[in-house]
Amino acid sequence: VFAVAPAGRAVSAFEQEEIGFIDWPLSRGSLNPFTEILRVLTLWRIYRKTKTQLAQHFTVKPNIYGPIAARLAGVPVILSSVEGLGYLFTSKDFKAALIRPIVTALYRLAFALTDAVVFQNRDDISVLRGLGLLPQSKVRHIPGGVGVNTTVFSPEAVDADTKRKLRRSIGLPDSGLIVVLAARMLWHKGVAEFVECARVLTQQKDTHFLLVGPIDTGNPAAIPIETLHEWDRTGIITYLGEREDIRDILALSDLLLLPSFYREGTPTILVEGAAMGKPIVTTDFPGCREVVEHGVNGLLVPPNDTLALTCAVEKLLDSPKLRGQFADAGRRRAVAEFDESKINARFMELYNTLLVQKGLQALPEEI
Numbered sequence: 129v130f131a132v133a134p135a136g137r138a139v140s141a142f143e144q145e146e147i148g149f150i151d152w153p154l155s156r157g158s159l160n161p162f163t164e165i166l167r168v169l170t171l172w173r174i175y176r177k178t179k180t181q182l183a184q185h186f187t188v189k190p191n192i193y194g195p196i197a198a199r200l201a202g203v204p205v206i207l208s209s210v211e212g213l214g215y216l217f218t219s220k221d222f223k224a225a226l227i228r229p230i231v232t233a234l235y236r237l238a239f240a241l242t243d244a245v246v247f248q249n250r251d252d253i254s255v256l257r258g259l260g261l262l263p264q265s266k267v268r269h270i271p272g273g274v275g276v277n278t279t280v281f282s283p284e285a286v287d288a289d290t291k292r293k294l295r296r297s298i299g300l301p302d303s304g305l306i307v308v309l310a311a312r313m314l315w316h317k318g319v320a321e322f323v324e325c326a327r328v329l330t331q332q333k334d335t336h337f338l339l340v341g342p343i344d345t346g347n348p349a350a351i352p353i354e355t356l357h358e359w360d361r362t363g364i365i366t367y368l369g370e371r372e373d374i375r376d377i378l379a380l381s382d383l384l385l386l387p388s389f390y391r392e393g394t395p396t397i398l399v400e401g402a403a404m405g406k407p408i409v410t411t412d413f414p415g416c417r418e419v420v421e422h423g424v425n426g427l428l429v430p431p432n433d434t435l436a437l438t439c440a441v442e443k444l445l446d447s448p449k450l451r452g453q454f455a456d457a458g459r460r461r462a463v464a465e466f467d468e469s470k471i472n473a474r475f476m477e478l479y480n481t482l483l484v485q486k487g488l489q490a491l492p493e494e495i
Contacts, residue, residue, distance in 0.1 A: 130178055132171065134323045137388035144434060150174055156191060156346045159227075159242060168193045175201035182479060183486060184280035186211060195241035204486045205479070208239065209246040211273070211393035225349060236261045244268050246475075248393035249472055271418050272395035275468030281403035283459065286379035296378050298366065300336050307446055308381040310340040310374055311388070312398045313356060318387025318411065318431070325385075325438045326365050330479040333445060340377060342370035349390075351433050378404040382451065383444055386410040389431035402491050403462035410439045419466075425458035 131138075142149045152174065154167055167189075175183065175198055182205040185194035194234045198206045216224050216231055239245055239262040246268045247253045253267055263311040279285070300306070300317025307326070311317040319339065326337035341360070344350050360367040371377060374397075379386065384401040386408070399419055400410055408426035410416040420426040427444070429436040444451050480490040 130180075132174055150178075151380050156189065161383045164189075164193070168197050171197035172201050175203055178244065181205060182483065183207070187215070188231065189213070191252055192231070195238040199241040204488060206242045206244050206483045207244050207246060207478075207482070208284065209248075209250055210256070211248060213252055213391040217255065217391050221348065228229060232259060232261065241267065242266060246270050246478070248273050249412075249415050251419045252393070253389070270471065270474050270478075271394060272466040273396050273399055275466055275471035276396070276399045276401045276403045276462060278463050279469045280398050281375055281378075281462075283379070283405040283455075286376050290376060291380045294373070294380050298338070298368065300366070302468060304334040304336050305382040305442065306336050306338060306380055307383045307385060307445075308338045308340060308377060309385045310377065311395075312347070313339075313341050313351040314342040314344055314390060315351060316349045316388065317349055318385075318389060318437075321432065321434045321437050322426035323364055323383055324358055324434045325387075325441055329442060330364065330437050334446060336471045337365045338381070339367045340369075340374065341373055346349035357438075367407040374400065375404065378406055381406060383441065384408045385432070385437075385441065386416060387429070388416055388439050389413055390414060396486070399462060399466045402466065405455040405459040407444055407451045408458065409437065409444065419461075421457075422459075425454050425461055 132152045133140045134154045135149075135151040147172070152171060155163075155458070160165060171193055174180075180198070180201070180203045182394070183194060183198045183203050185191045185206040186209045191210065195206050195208060216228050228351055235256070242262075244267070245262055245266050248269075248271055250269060252268065256262060257264065272330040287344050309317075309319065309322045311319070313319060322337070322339065325403065329335055330337065339356070343353055343356075353431045356367045357367050362379065368377075378401055384397070384406045386398055388397055388411055392413070394415050395410075398408060398410060402419060402425060408420050410420050410426065410428060412422070412428040413431050417428060420428055422428040427440040429440050444454070475490065483490055
């Protein structure tokens with residue numbers, strides 16, 4: 129098994145799992161055609177050298193370049209995974225409008241070369257099928273994103289002492305409910321709506337709003353760091369930046385928000401929040417509604433609607449009973465549908481079906 133990606137912090141994680149890592153220099157923002165053709169040729173050489181039998185691709189450029197390079201290299205089984213349609217299919221700005229038809233045409237070419245395209249939600253299937261980009265025979269729906277380890281992400285996994293120490297390290301007082309948004313700091317993630325909700329409710333209730341996540345400088349919708357620091361200085365929210373202890377932060381929280389209008393596949397943070405037994409308020413939008421059933425394990429609100437978001441958050445802050453009901457339902461759903469072992473088993477079944485169809489051996493169970 130090899131992982132092919134631009135070198136970064138994840139390399140050590142692959143090495144710990146004894147997965148070979150091959151550096152593939154790739155820039156999300158580059159539009160230079162000569163550079164991008166070179167990236168395809170580099171990937172083609174990688175597939176030839178490793179004698180790859182099955183290649184699975186993730187995110188926009190790999191989903192386009194990967195099938196082309198893999199087919200030229202004679203890779204028998206080729207898959208793509210659509211993890212949400214993202215900025216290009218969400219934004220209305222000029223750059224997105226200019227690039228969208230080009231990406232759509234390239235998707236059509238790449239999907240023609242794949243054996244299967246895996247989707248995390250049915251909304252994205254409808255969009256790409258509606259554009260005529262792939263036949264139904266290639267569509268595979270595996271909800272739940274990458275899944276979650278429901279043993280690690282469990283309400284019992286973080287003790288009271290850990291939560292107490294974390295609360296103090298953040299600088300929060302001992303009293304007050306905690307509301308969290310954890311995501312990349314993009315406008316499309318609903319961060320501005322979260323801040324406006326916080327501006328209203330912190331004046332009325334003993335409540336603390338935590339904003340957690342990295343700056344995504346490669347995304348045109350990135351929120352400037354100066355804006356985040358200004359919100360923090362005024363005391364509307366507490367911005368924690370990127371954190372490695374997201375499980376503990378979720379354990380500390382009373383309510384998880386994601387007012388996203390970004391075309392998510394399945395937001396991992398919502399799956400993790402459900403597994404941690406947290407009531408959720410999110411938008412009735414592709415990807416988000418794959419995790420939250422309105423009135424069962426959380427509340428769905430319209431995107432870009434700060435008033436509806438604030439009312440939903442206030443409703444849950446005022447009702448410990450309802451928060452508890454949603455928390456229990458979310459935990460049950462995460463264990464039943466989103467446990468990573470179940471997601472992995474579905475991928476293994478898909479791999480083996482395609483390998484056998486091509487006259488190749490199925491993968492060993494211990495992989």
